[in-house]
Amino acid sequence: MQIAKILVTAAATIAAAVPVAAMAQVSLGASVEAATDERRRGISWSDGDLAPAASVRAGLPAGFDLGVRVTGTRGDPRHGGADAVAEVTGGFGGDVGSGLRLDGFVTGHLFVGAAERLDYVEGGLGASYALGPAEIGVDARYAPDQAAIGGDNLWVGARARVGVPATPFTLHGGIGHSLGSVDDPRRAARLRPGGSYADWSLGVDHITGPLTIGVDYTGTDIARDRLVASPFAGARHVGDKVTARVAVTF
Template identity: 30%
Template sequence: MKLSLTIAGAALLVAAQPAFAQDATDPPREITVTGSVALVSDYRFRGVSQSDENIAVQGGLTVSHSSGLYAGTWASNLAGWGTFGGSNTELDLYAGFKKPIGGGAIDVGLTWYMYPGGSDKTDFAEPYVKLSGTIGPLSLLAGVAYAPKQEALGNWSFTGANAQDVLAGGDYDRAGAKDDNLYLWGDASAGVPNTPLTLKGHIGYSDGNPGLGPNGTSVAPTGKYWDWLLGADMAIKGTPLTVGVAYADTDIGKAESAYLLPNFSSAKGKSIADAQVVFSVSAAF
């Protein structure tokens, strides 16, 4: 699960832009197709690992029209907390409209999160609004995503123990429940002069159900929490490659998430919301 893109995915699109820059003499294109692929050491969605703190392969494709309309898809493999059966894959479909405003842009759209071959009760839709602009050397983005009440976001299991009972044939605490989810975030990035480095930062706030959904997971597992990220990307000169490193963390403590166990831990028993250094290699096309 992700916002339209994870912070790593957003960095990929930023890196992709030079690869599609047009010559000043070329006429504007009506349709533009951009894409990226990446290998990451851990897929973090709003600070929580979706790949059991293991490697994930990700990729996306976006088709944009000169009017500002766009549509695309993005996918990643999953494991552990993010396992939904079937191919253990997240497939996001998104569409929206981006319009220049002032010195920046406004972007309004919707993401549909789905898990091919898995439980259809875990699919959900999330509209979003993003504002972007620049202040001096800083590129800034602020966003809000609000998913209305849906079964995938419902508090079906009050504890991880009940989620495990369900796997053994038991009943949910609150089967069929529907809840909503709010996510607020801000991103900032800046290039380091005379270097191929870009520094980046992210902070987000989640407000959703404090339990577990119909597949033992939740978009906002402890109800309300903060997540943040600090990192850097380096473009490899003469190639479409970008390498990155980032420190990701949340304010979810062991005591706060204890009721989610055993679901909220990796195969090694570590909390999947603890601090983690994430490495990435990406290519734009």
């Protein structure tokens, strides 16, 4: 119910932010999802538990977009026992010819029900190239120095996906590396539980109309003996795991 209230408020805010004259050029979308574990960059954001999620998005003129995603974090100690994270994103993207696309965004991560103030802001850039059913891309995500994450954090990665011809299946995979400065080791362990580390993922999606069912394998090179002594490290949920998810888009 709390997630639904946040999304309704977000949708109203997005609608109010768009001038009436531009509404005819706006595309709206939404989705509801559930995953057996919310994994990001190889580590859990839902204490290893089932994570519901929902999102709304507005595609605006000239390649801009606004969106809000709310995900259940299930009291994860990584985020101070927060019940959910609401992520508000403003972005810009477009094709630059010959299958190449560039994207940029800024996201505010707002944690609901955390025991202390743990919100932070992150920006990102990405480039992708599509040829037929295949796509490859590179991405960078940077969170500047903030008290909530005990320093700054940079993640760089590469990804690929390909649709299997004449089937509803899409295969995808990626690798990444996280690094950054440390002002407060206790809070820096939120995003880097064992310091700088690499992550990877492999998965398959079955897509039929608005319904997507997927299975993912994620892993990291975080060693148990490298884990920082911090209540935010989420030490139980930094290793390899296979997860499942289902999503419906509107």
